[in-house]
Amino acid sequence: MELDALEARITELRGEIRLAKAGGDDDAKVRRLRAELRTAERAWDDALDRGSEPDDAPPLLPIREQVHQALTLLGAPSASRVIVAVNDAFFAGRVAATQxxxxxxxxxxxxxxxxxxxxxxxxxxxxxxxxxPARGLxxxxxxxxxxxxxxxxSPRTDFxxxxIRVAEHMTRLTGAGGSASSGAYRLLTRMARNIxxxxxxxxxADPARVVGAANAELVVHQENDRRDRHAAAERATTRLDEVTRLFGAGLRSASAS
Amino acid sequence: MNSPNHRLDALRGGVAPVDHNARTIAALAGNPGCDRRAVLDAAGIHKQSIAVHLGHPAPFGQSPFALDRARAFEELVKADGCAHLVRLLRETLGLSVPEVAYTDIADVGGNTAHQLRHTRTLAELRRAAEDGERSGTLFDHPLLKLPVAGHEVYLEPSVIAFQIRGRFHIVEIKSFAVIDGTADSGQVAAASRLSAVYVYALKALFRAEGIDPDRVSHEVVLVCPKDFANHPTATLLDVRQQLASLNRQLSRLTRIDRILDHLPPELTFSLEQSPAELARAIRTVEARYAPECLSACEMAYFCRADARVCGSVDVLGRATRDELGGLESIDAVLDLTAGDRLTSPEQAEIADQLRYVRAVYREHASAGAEAVA
Amino acid sequence: MVFIPLKLAGEAAAPLGAMVGTDPAEPHLLVVPQPRNRDLRFAFMSELAQIMLPYIEGFATAKETVSGRNERERYLDAPQVIVPGRRGVEFVRLLGRSTRFRRSDGPYPVDPSVPVLGQWLTFLYERGELAGSSALLAMTDALSLHWATGQSPMEDANLATLLAWISPPPGLTGQEAAAAAENPIDRPPAGPDTDPGFDAQVLQPAIRAYDASGSPALVRQALRTQLEPTWRLMWEAVDLMRALPEAASVAERWAIDRDQYTREVTRLAEGGPPRGRRDQAGPAAIRLWDMEGAQQSYDAQRAYDDPLVMTEHRAAGKAFTGEAVHVDADRKILLPGGKKPVPRPLVTVRTSDPVRLTPGKRVFSVHRRRQSGEIVEIDGDLIVVQLNDQLAKGAGVPTPGDAVCFTELDLGGRIRPGFPTGEETPWTHGGPPAAYVPTDEDAVEAWS
Known part of the structure; x- marks a missing residue:
């Protein structure tokens, strides 16, 4: 009952706000309506929450350890999206990209x-x-x-x-008498489509076949990539201090050094 | 002292010009005959503010759902070092296996300043053009620059310029679906116009750098989701026609002084004036309204109101206007039909037709409503 | 049945909700509280099927027998679905396309009603593509056929402004009413696209509330505000259309719709497979021929039925009206190769129409449908027409003083030529195609 009345009021207020904005009414009126809307929405949330139990059991491992686990499996710098996917497919799956x-x-x-x-x-x-610092990795x-x-x-060789690492991990799991989750196969298949x-x-996708195909392409790029990376790594070791060596140099410090 | 730029600043009334982007530049080519739009755009005037002040705001906007979807799809295509894109380019253009080098120019050492990114883009493209395939295939977030009406405009494409066998291509990522091999023609047309702007800018940049502009392909790689899934698919779009019309419209903009010469010297579109004064000022620059403007130009509702007041045949749509063969106002059409107006020789044919139709309609009107099915 | 679907912006065919029903007082409101959730989409489609299938299949009851060369059974009535505009028609196609291959078993099973609805939506869309069919109508198109407004065709595609022009509220001119109807807040778009302002300020928070609480109430409420105004407009328009007198050819055209409906009921009852993703060369050529034929007959029928439509053809010189000033009813000529002279009466017509037909041209009489003749001579405002058929026992010949109308528009009924069968498809068209077999891949195609 109470929820219905609040919902009606919320819809009404949203309409009024749109009208006020479209009509070019003064900001004070829009602000007043917004405040009223927020109050109504909070009341709605409260009414709904009453009696419902919070469902957030604490994760088994701290976030940073879960990320470490996923990165160790991947063996290369990775974007948060990939880390979340690997965590879902092989581990507890309690990491969200926003975290x-x-x-x-x-x-x-x-x-x-x-x-x-x-x-x-x-x-x-x-x-x-x-x-x-490379964006997003x-x-x-x-x-x-x-x-x-x-x-x-590197983006290609790392991919x-x-x-390969994902496929090998799946082979290890099945070889040890376990089995890879269907989520793991979905992840591998998604990657394999682009190889x-x-x-x-x-x-x-079949893990052994993925390893073979990825290696075949990797051979083409590996030597040039290794050369680029080692040259840059040498510069990093000689020119950067210990903080920037880990977290990257801003433009100023890089050009100043 | 009376340089075009000076005049345009005065028209704007002391406020900073709005930035052009690929979308606004593409829209310029939509109605090349409209002086009003040419002047407002050349002066970098915020048209929506003008339209609101005049009491004719245009209901433009993009749904947050559409924006989310577009962003998510673009991220997907570019994920894992553009893994999807590499696959698509290998399939559609035969990109060779070693060509996978990827350079992101979204920032330069963490700095996102436009000038820096543009300089870096120039350097990367120049090196790629001179060294050949070895030094770069995909360039993500390049920042191009194009002079429009005397102003430098940065074009921040969400697209990638890539080279294959020495030719550079623009990749346009769009989230509308290609279902069973066909896509919404309106959206494909819009995507062609948009990517033509990037092709144009890239060619201009090459020319300025002394690199052969023909090394920029007029074929754009359009990447869209296939059917109802998220799986990306690629199509080649030939944008030569859009390039030609863009070329024409942009060169018109650079000759904007010819239009300016006919305007009163004290003219301004400043929002400090009353709506009536502003409307008068706007009307000194002629518009060419067509109903298609309603979906492309912020000024459209004002122009339509004017066109209606003047009884212009433009409000009836291009098909009707063309059928009326050169008659400009609805009153003129009615007068001609009723025979209250002298007919010039070139109007003889249309006048005969109008009078004939009027006679037949009268026949039926007098026969009564029962004749009408 | 009125059907107003809405879709989620930025997606190809993600249904957001719909208002549907056959009674203006009883709209069914269906919503997808989280349109990105595939299970909820299929739940929506199955709910829609609960409403649409009983309506569509409900006409498969009483039959008549049509005698003649091609004797067959035919249901006495057939379904008709009306959507607000052409984008609604296109959305019906996409909904059909995204559901007709689904299966109720195997991976990603759906409710068994979903693929059936998909087949029917596809049928309605394909019927709707043929001129003269009333199986699936865009209301704005239907209204524009009968009313002209002072705005452009592009603006006529907006149901609210079109209706405002046609029947403005008291005290307003059509133009004023149309301007007022352009406000997306009072008159939300008729779909399937929603107003971006509504998406940002109302729908997005409502969907978030659903994600947080699992209660679809806010989404329902939000979509109701967008759909109800259009629902009322649709029925207002239905009333306007019903008040118009029925044209002479309507029964004939509706009979074709009933024939096709009957065939589809039989086909589906026999377990007919869903239409493939793309037409093969043979069926595509036949379909093109049928579409051209339907367009030609429909254009002619409209002109024969409605003198104002005929006016346009008269103005263009393709038809003429006038008085029969002289009739040679007893004229007989010997046809080449014939043995006996046959009647070929001559009618001389005086007309003030700007005729652009030439002697030798085949023309048809509007007053005696299907009677054909040919123009023999044109001299100023006098045109001599020789009548060629439907002359049994002296009937079918006008008398001097009668008003007559002749046109080159052919009512059609042309016989479809023999197209090659599937196995005979020439190599230029890819050779004989593999028959379409619904695949597992089609059935589990992602809809995300």
Whole structure:
């Protein structure tokens, strides 16, 4: 009963706000209506929540450890979307992409206040040219610097490497008498579709075949990619301090050095 | 002292010009005959503010759902080092396996300033053009620059310029579906116009850099979702026709001074004036209204109201206007039909037809309503 | 049945909701509280099927027997679905396309009614493509056939402004009423696209509330505000259309709709497969021929039925009206190869119409349908027509002083030529095609 009345009021208020905005009414009126709307929406939420139990059991592992686990499996700097997908397919699946947005900054803060206090940090991948943080990628501080460098060919080689690692992990799981989840097969199949010869038609990808196909293409790029990455890694080791080596150089510090 | 730029600043009334983007530049080519739109756009005037002030706001806007969908699809296509895109380019254009190098120019060392990104874009493209395939295939978030009506406009395409065997292409990612091989023609046309702007800008940039502009292909790679799923598919679009019309319209804009010469020197479109004064000022620049403007130009509702008041045949749509063969006002049509107006020789044919139709309609009107099915 | 579907902006065919029903007082409101959820979409389609299928299949009861060369049974009535505009028609096609291949078993099963509805929506859409069919109508098109407004065809595609022009509220001119009806807040768009302002300020929070609470109430409420005004307009328009007298050829055209409906009922009862994604060369050629034929007959019928429509053809010189000033009713000529002279009366017509036909041209009499003749001579405002058929026992010949009308428009009924069968498809058209077999892939195609 109460919910119905509140819903009617909410709809009415939204209509009034639209009318007021379209009619060019003064801001004060729009603000007043908005405040009223917020009150009504809160009342609606409260009415709904009454009696319903919160369902948020704490995750088994802290977020950073779950991300570490996923990155270790992938073996290359990865975007949060991929980390979430791997976590869903192989682990607890309690990481949401929104939780990763501030992770790198938090890790950097922690490192700056007491360097190397933790066994590892979730840090940045570095662009080969300017050694600045590569957008949207997460890496692990204990990896060799060259692995964390992103040259022109690296997005492709890292993608192929990750596909191989995912496939190998599935082979390990099935070899140990376990089985990979259907989510894992979906993830692998999705990756395999974009690798020539890795999967046929609309069927499910076969891990061994994915490894073969990805390796075949990887060979083509590997040498050039390795050269780019090592050259940049050398520069990073000699020119960057310990913070920027992990979290990347801004444009000023890179050009000043 | 009376340079076109100076005049245009005065028209704007002291406020900063609005930025053009590919969409507004593409829209310019939509109604090339309209002086009003040409002047307002050249001066970088915020047309929606003018329309609101005049009491004729245009109901433009994009749904948050459409924006979300567009963003999500673009992310998907570009995910994993553009893995989907690499597959599509290998399938449709025969991109070779080693050509996978990817360069993101969304920022330069964390700095997103336009000038920096543009300089970097120039440097990357130049190197790619000179060194060949080895030094770059995909360029994400390149920032182009195009002079429009004396102003430098940055074009921030959500697209990728890529080179294959020495030719550069524009990739346009759109979230409308291609179902069983066909897509909504209106949306394909809009995508062609938009990507033509990028092709145009890229060619202009090459020309300015002393690189052969023919190395930019007039074929654009359009990437859309296939059927009802999210799976990307690619099609080649030939945008030569859109390039030609864009070329014509942009060169018209650079000759904007010819229109300006006919305007009173003290003219301004400043919002400081009353709506009536502003309307008078706007009317000194002639418009060419057509119903299609309603979906393309913020000024359309004002222009339509004017066209209706003047009894212009334009409000009836292009088909009717063309059938009326050169008669401009509805009153003129009615007068001609009733025979109250002298007929010039070139109007003889249309006048005969109108009078004939009128006679037949009268016949039926007098026969009564029962004749009408 | 009035059907007003809405779709989620930015998606190809994600239904958001619909108002549907056959009684203006009893609209059914269906909603998809989270349009990105595929299960909820199919739940919507199955709900829609609960309403549409009983209506569509409900006409398969009383039959008549049609005698003649092609004797057959035919249901006495057939379904008719009306959507607000052409984009609604297109959306019906997409809904049909996205559901007709589904299966009720195997991976991603759906309710068994969903693929059946998909087949019917596809049938309605394909019928609607043929001129003169009333199986699936866009209301704005139907109204525009009968009323002219002072706005452009583009603006006529908006149901609210079109109706405002046709029947403005008291005290307003059509133009004023149409301007008022352009406000998306009072007159929400008739769909399937929704107003972006509504999406941002009303729908998005309502969908979020559903995600948080599982209660679809806010989404229902929101969509009701968008659909109800259009629902009322649709029935207002239905009343306007019903008040018009029925044209002479309507029964003939509706009979074709009934024939096709009867065939589809039989086909589906026999387990007919869904139409493939694309037509094969043979059926496509036949369909094109049928569409041209239907268009030709329909144009002619409209002109024969409605003198004002005929006016347009008269103005263009393709028809003429006048008085029979001289009739040579007893004229007989010997046809080439004939043995006996046959009657070929001559009618001389005086007309003030700007005729652009030439001697030798085949013409038809509007007053005696299907009687054909040919123009023998044109001299100023006098035109001599020789009548060629329907002359049994001296009937069918006008007398001097009669008003007559002749036109080159052919009512049609032309016989479809023999098209190659599937196995005979020439190599230029890809050779004999593989028969369409519904595939598993079609059945589980993603709809995301």
């Amino acid at each position: 990763l947005t501030s992770l790198r900054r938090d890790e950097e803060r922690s490192f700056r206040s007491s360097p190397y206090a933790r066994p590892y940090y979730l840090c940045a991948a570095l662009t080969a040219e300017l050694l600045s 997460l890496a692990i501080s204990t990896w060799p610097v060259a692995v964390r460098i992103i040259g022109p060919l 192929l490497t990750s596909a 020539p010869g890795a999967v046929e038609g609309f069927g499910r």
